[in-house]
Amino acid sequence: xxxxxxxxxxxxxxxxxxxxxxxxxxxxxxxxxxxxxxxxxxxxxxxxxxxxxxxxxxxxxxxxxxxxxxxxxxxxxxxxxxxxxxxxxxxxxxxxxxxxxxxxxxxxxxxxxxxxxxxxxxxxxxxxxxxxxxxxxxxxxxxxxxxxxxxxxxxxxxxxxxxxxxxxxxxxxxxxxxxxxxxxxxxxxxxxxxxxxxxxxxxxxxxxxxxxxxxxxxxxxxxxxxxxxxxxxxxxxxxxxxxxxxxxxxxxxxxxxxxxxxxxxxxxxxxxxxxxxxxxxxxxx
Amino acid sequence: xxxxxxxxxxxxxxxxxxxxxxxxxxxxxxxxxxxxxxxxxxxxxxxxxxxxxxxxxxxxxxxxxxxxxxxxxxxxxxxxxxxxxxxxxxxxxxxxxxxxxxxxxxxxxxxxxxxxxxxxxxxxxxxxxxxxxxxxxxxxxxxxxxxxxxxxxxxxxxxxxxxxxxxxxxxxxxxxxxxxxxxxxxxxxxxxxxxxxxxxxxxxxxxxxxxxxxxxxxxxxxxxxxxxxxxxxxxxxxxxxxxxxxxxxxxxxxxxxxxxxxx
Numbered sequence: 001x002x003x004x005x006x007x008x009x010x011x012x013x014x015x016x017x018x019x020x021x022x023x024x025x026x027x028x029x030x031x032x033x034x035x036x037x038x039x040x041x042x043x044x045x046x047x048x049x050x051x052x053x054x055x056x057x058x059x060x061x062x063x064x065x066x067x068x069x070x071x072x073x074x075x076x077x078x079x080x081x082x083x084x085x086x087x088x089x090x091x092x093x094x095x096x097x098x099x100x101x102x103x104x105x106x107x108x109x110x111x112x113x114x115x116x117x118x119x120x121x122x123x124x125x126x127x128x129x130x131x132x133x134x135x136x137x138x139x140x141x142x143x144x145x146x147x148x149x150x151x152x153x154x155x156x157x158x159x160x161x162x163x164x165x166x167x168x169x170x171x172x173x174x175x176x177x178x179x180x181x182x183x184x185x186x187x188x189x190x191x192x193x194x195x196x197x198x199x200x201x202x203x204x205x206x207x208x209x210x211x212x213x214x215x216x217x218x219x220x221x222x223x224x225x226x227x228x229x230x231x232x233x234x235x236x237x238x239x240x241x242x243x244x245x246x247x248x249x250x251x252x253x254x255x256x257x258x259x260x261x262x263x264x265x266x267x268x269x270x271x272x273x274x275x276x277x278x279x280x281x282x283x284x285x
Numbered sequence: 286x287x288x289x290x291x292x293x294x295x296x297x298x299x300x301x302x303x304x305x306x307x308x309x310x311x312x313x314x315x316x317x318x319x320x321x322x323x324x325x326x327x328x329x330x331x332x333x334x335x336x337x338x339x340x341x342x343x344x345x346x347x348x349x350x351x352x353x354x355x356x357x358x359x360x361x362x363x364x365x366x367x368x369x370x371x372x373x374x375x376x377x378x379x380x381x382x383x384x385x386x387x388x389x390x391x392x393x394x395x396x397x398x399x400x401x402x403x404x405x406x407x408x409x410x411x412x413x414x415x416x417x418x419x420x421x422x423x424x425x426x427x428x429x430x431x432x433x434x435x436x437x438x439x440x441x442x443x444x445x446x447x448x449x450x451x452x453x454x455x456x457x458x459x460x461x462x463x464x465x466x467x468x469x470x471x472x473x474x475x476x477x478x479x480x481x482x483x484x485x486x487x488x489x490x491x492x493x494x495x496x497x498x499x500x501x502x503x504x505x506x507x508x509x510x511x512x513x514x515x516x517x518x519x520x521x522x523x524x525x526x527x528x529x530x531x532x533x534x535x536x537x538x539x540x541x542x543x544x545x546x547x548x
Contacts, residue, residue, distance in 0.1 A: 115304065
């Protein structure tokens with residue numbers, strides 16, 4: 001026992017390894033192992049009558065995914081929705097985070113933050129359900145609100161999906177940006193206005209570049225969560241479909257094909273994560 | 286810093302819009318839980334409290350709430366242990382592959398839930414043969430670890446190592462240092478991470494859909510199953526409203542935590 005202690009004292013790498021062994025076993029074996037097993041199935045065949053997997057190599061699933069125009073369109077639509085949600089979230093979150101971190105009085109700050117976090121604790125389904133009752137074509141709240149103006153509810157579809165996802169992920173965007181804005185030195189803002197910059201110029205030349213890593217950190221959540229969602233799409237989308245829905249529909253009948261489709265968001269996310277790694281965003285999560 | 290009137294007005298209006306956007310749907314759900322009309326057409330024509338009474342004695346709801354609580358508590362427990370171990374290693378040591386490993390600890394929340402879901406489902410059904418409450422817990426713990434890890438790692442970064450070094454210079458060994466110095470400093474981060482992990486697990490539906498066995502309804506699964514059944518809709522509404530009201534408790538707790546940090 002004492003020799004083990006001595007060894008641990010002398011070798012920091014060994015200490016780190018012993019701390020990491022359990023968490024790595026969990027994430028490395030259970031999580032990464034399962035992902036790996038899933039993507040192996042994507043190069044296997046399927047018996048079309050029994051839906052049983054036949055362990056023979058084939059690239060057919062990938063050929064189907066990449067040559068069928070329909071899947072290309074679904075991918076583009078999914079990317080479009082994820083980008084829209086991320087941009088709208090950022091446009092709402094940046095001024096709100098700035099207001100809370102910089103303009104609100106110190107005393108009211110925790111209250112405002114609590115008000116922002118509250119919907120994070122309310123259930124995902126509850127929120128989407130709330131939007132469903134609001135978007136109802138004839139009798140919903142939105143219809144009631146805008147029918148006196150001569151409009152009518154857009155009903156269920158891509159618009160409702162974008163609004164619903166924006167609503168769900170907005171706090172995930174505000175919180176990292178708020179943390180970034182809080183760290184912003186006020187001397188820089190003072191210097192900028194002392195040197196004659198107007199509010200807009202200070203925002204684009206000082207605030208935005210410094211808080212950029214925090215904004216990117218927030219975008220990881222909004223982007224990835226939107227891209228993989230299929231339940232909001234089912235509840236608010238009407239006939240509209242995204243990649244998640246395609247994976248879900250094929251999952252029980254043709255797992256190899258579902259795995260091949262699931263690889264699309266994973267690849268997109270990997271490209272996204274590796275392209276932002278240098279920005280320091282991962283330390284802002 | 287000087288801010289122009291126009292910019293100030295813009296900021297105020299975005300704040301107003303933002304908070305209306307955030308709260309309007311939640312308020313409507315609470316109002317609708319008293320709506321007499323089961324189609325929930327807006328505006329309501331009459332109010333009743335009978336849905337609340339019916340929901341309180343609903344077997345399916347009670348069963349689902351219990352299961353959700355058990356799953357969330359277990360997943361949070363696993364996440365607190367594994368997440369803080371990993372955070373200690375990543376924050377306090379430099380070693381080969383550290384970057385890759387810290388990326389690995391982001392993956393479960395960075396990759397879409399449906400991918401995690403079908404990957405775990407595939408492995409569980411092939412190796413374990415069936416899905417149980419344990420498979421739900423394993424699935425949830427996987428992303429709960431990330432939440433605890435992020436909170437604790439951020440705290441480690443902010444603290445720096447000087448207090449721990451001082452303790453060890455004064456003769457305390459590693460375990461005493463952790464018990465008397467590191468752990469008290471980490472406590473509020475652990476609590477905050479634990480609360481968030483609990484909330485995420487309690488609310489999770491996508492990974493749960495693929496890791497729950499037949500009849501193993503968690504509360505979100507129960508809500509989703511009953512969402513489109515007209516005669517269950519009022520009960521779903523009450524459960525939704527109750528969840529909104531109950532969510533004030535963790536908010537209050539986390540508020541207390543931040544105050545503790547300030548003082």
